[in-house]
Each structure stands twice: as structure tokens, then as C-alpha cells.
Amino acid sequence: MIKMKRSKIPDFLKDNKKTWTDSFINGSTFTWHNKQKELLKLLKNMTSSHCAFCDDVLVPKGSDIGEIEHFRPKSKFKHLAFAWANLYPICRSCNGTKGVWFNKLLLRPDEKDFCFSDWFRIDPSTFELKPVKIGNPNWKRAEITIKLYGLNAKKTTRRQFEYDKIIINQYINKDHQPFRFMN
Numbered sequence: 001m002i003k004m005k006r007s008k009i010p011d012f013l014k015d016n017k018k019t020w021t022d023s024f025i026n027g028s029t030f031t032w033h034n035k036q037k038e039l040l041k042l043l044k045n046m047t048s049s050h051c052a053f054c055d056d057v058l059v060p061k062g063s064d065i066g067e068i069e070h071f072r073p074k075s076k077f078k079h080l081a082f083a084w085a086n087l088y089p090i091c092r093s094c095n096g097t098k099g100v101w102f103n104k105l106l107l108r109p110d111e112k113d114f115c116f117s118d119w120f121r122i123d124p125s126t127f128e129l130k131p132v133k134i135g136n137p138n139w140k141r142a143e144i145t146i147k148l149y150g151l152n153a154k155k156t157t158r159r160q161f162e163y164d165k166i167i168i169n170q171y172i173n174k175d176h177q178p179f180r181f182m183n
């Protein structure tokens, strides 16, 4: 879950947000109004085409090109269904695991001062993500995020593979990039 910088709300969303939201609140079936592809592309631009939560790569021609996550689920937070700040690029695995669950403690990759290594570490023997507890009284937020998105569910083998590649290439980078799944 690498830090993500949110870009400006796209004009088409800004212009239509109220109409689309009202229609959804008034009982219309949810639709992206043929803007799903465009929206997903803009969201993926903010993560270099990675899942905003598990950091797995979302390749244009791969089996998982990515989906649009409603951080606060649209079933319970209808007024946020088209809120730009509520949308994230996500992989099928994370989206499927989270489903309609929500917890107000969940971490957002674009929240103020968010830094991966303040919250998460990789267990070198299992390659699972673990919450950083030392010096972090709010570590439960990381634990809940790992659990609700299933960040260890299908990712540990892939994580190890990427980690090994980094070691082999002696690619030492002090920022968070080594933890992101590469192409």
C-alpha cells in the first residue's frame, strides 16, 4: 500500500456528480454512465497501474486490468458513489475480499502523511505484511486493512518473487518502491 497522491477531480465527474448521485439515491441501478474505462485509467495513473492496496500490478493486457473500488461501499454510502476521493484503483482479489465490508479505521494510501513503512513491514520468513507496532499506537488500523483487503491472501509467493528479484539486482532503494509488485 504505497503512498498515493490524488490528482484533481476529472471535469466529467465534477460536472455530472450531482445528477448521477441523485439518480442513484433515488433508486436507479448503479452505472458509471459509460465512463468506467476513462475513470479507471485516471485512477491507475495515480498508482503507476498498481492496486492501491496490495500493490499488485494491473497490466493493460493482463487478466486483471483493475477495477474501481468504492472505499466506503456504495451500498451503504450512496451519496459517495461518485465522490472522487472515495474511488481507488484495485485488483480483483482485493476488491473481492473486501466486498461490501467497511471499517472506519481502514487506512487510505492517499491520507495525509501516509507512509508505507510507518504502518507495514514484510515478515522475511513468510512474506506476509505485518503491522508495525513499535511506536505506533494506532497499529490496529494496519491490521484491519490487511484483513479486510486480504493483503496476504494470495500475494505472499508473488511478494517473495519480487523481493528476490530486488536482492538479485542489488536494487537498494530506501523508499517504498521495493515492496511494489513489478511488471
Ligand SMILES: [Zn+2]
Pocket: 051, 052, 053, 054, 055, 056, 090, 091, 092, 093, 094, 095
Ligand atoms: Zn490488490
